[in-house]
Amino acid sequence: MVKIAVAGGSGNVGQEIIDALVATKKHEILLLSRKDAPPAGETVPGVTWVKADYGSLELLAEILQGVDTVLSFIVAHSDLGNTSQKNLIDAAVRAGVRRFAPSEWASSRFDHMPWYDGKAEMREYLKNLNKDKKVLEYTLFQPGLFVNYLTYPYKSTKHIQPMATPIDFGSRRFLMVEGGDDARITLTTAEDTAKVIIRAIEYEGEWPVVSGIKGDEVTLGKLVEIGERVRGGSFHVERLKADDLQAGVVKSSWVPKAEHPSFTPEQREAFTMQLTAGIVLGMSAEAFSVSDEWNQLLPDYTFTKAEDFLVDAWRGKP
Numbered sequence: 180m181v182k183i184a185v186a187g188g189s190g191n192v193g194q195e196i197i198d199a200l201v202a203t204k205k206h207e208i209l210l211l212s213r214k215d216a217p218p219a220g221e222t223v224p225g226v227t228w229v230k231a232d233y234g235s236l237e238l239l240a241e242i243l244q245g246v247d248t249v250l251s252f253i254v255a256h257s258d259l260g261n262t263s264q265k266n267l268i269d270a271a272v273r274a275g276v277r278r279f280a281p282s283e284w285a286s287s288r289f290d291h292m293p294w295y296d297g298k299a300e301m302r303e304y305l306k307n308l309n310k311d312k313k314v315l316e317y318t319l320f321q322p323g324l325f326v327n328y329l330t331y332p333y334k335s336t337k338h339i340q341p342m343a344t345p346i347d348f349g350s351r352r353f354l355m356v357e358g359g360d361d362a363r364i365t366l367t368t369a370e371d372t373a374k375v376i377i378r379a380i381e382y383e384g385e386w387p388v389v390s391g392i393k394g395d396e397v398t399l400g401k402l403v404e405i406g407e408r409v410r411g412g413s414f415h416v417e418r419l420k421a422d423d424l425q426a427g428v429v430k431s432s433w434v435p436k437a438e439h440p441s442f443t444p445e446q447r448e449a450f451t452m453q454l455t456a457g458i459v460l461g462m463s464a465e466a467f468s469v470s471d472e473w474n475q476l477l478p479d480y481t482f483t484k485a486e487d488f489l490v491d492a493w494r495g496k497p
Contacts, residue, residue: 323365
């Protein structure tokens with residue numbers, strides 16, 4: 180049993196991980212929140228709610244006393260200057276925390292996706308922290324794209340909110356870069372990710388710096404074929420010019436709306452084109468293709484194949 184602190188755990192991914200940790204009945208879990216108390220009806224048995232002032236290094240260090248592992252789900256584009264997450268890291272070091280996982284939970288690289296710039300900065304911050312000597316064991320958990328997003332507009336897990344992407348199984352359509360059919364993408368279920376995180380927390384060896392979690396990996400062209408089998412019909416694939424996308428112009432018959440809960444309505448409106456162009460270019464650059472460190476460290480674990488998951492998720496739906 181270890182004491183685990185979760186920062187930003189009220190978000191989609193954080194809640195999935197918390198539920199999985201609670202289900203083990205093995206660990207003491209602290210949920211760090213800027214709010215005084217959880218909203219009515221949102222308390223979770225086995226989780227201690229703690230108000231955290233991310234602007235105070237001293238108070239954070241006090242909260243983290245006795246904590247073994249910190250999992251951060253702080254939204255990068257909402258953390259101006261990475262102030263909250265930097266203070267969390269510094270407080271973890273001061274409190275003697277053994278392990279830290281920054282807010283990653285997605286791609287291996289950030290090509291064409293400037294909203295992830297904060298994540299790139301945190302990678303450098305942690306790297307420099309251990310430059311002279313190791314003061315904090317940390318890892319970058321990277322599952323690629325949650326295959327759960329491909330069930331939009333239907334929910335396929337308790338907490339992951341459906342999100343429109345350029346891969347639209349519901350309307351049988353797909354946006355990709357011209358010549359991008361062979362680009363590879365990693366698709367991992369939220370459930371597999373949560374189970375691997377539990378195994379990682381209980382892992383007695385040293386964490387690798389990069390923690391790729393490769394549920395399944397296919398080319399974009401293969402994903403179109405999977406979509407056509409799963410949905411029982413042809414997909415309308417629009418292949419866009421990279422030059423247009425790099426200029427922020429999406430010349431397609433449709434554009435997925437930016438509906439992620441971390442965005443305000445104003446941000447959703449402003450970022451829709453930028454997000455679409457960036458994600459399409461990012462997929463072409465294989466930014467969502469991740470390594471397989473935890474597949475190797477957990478050879479007994481069987482990951483869910485993307486097509487198997489999608490067949491079950493779309494069964495009986497129009």
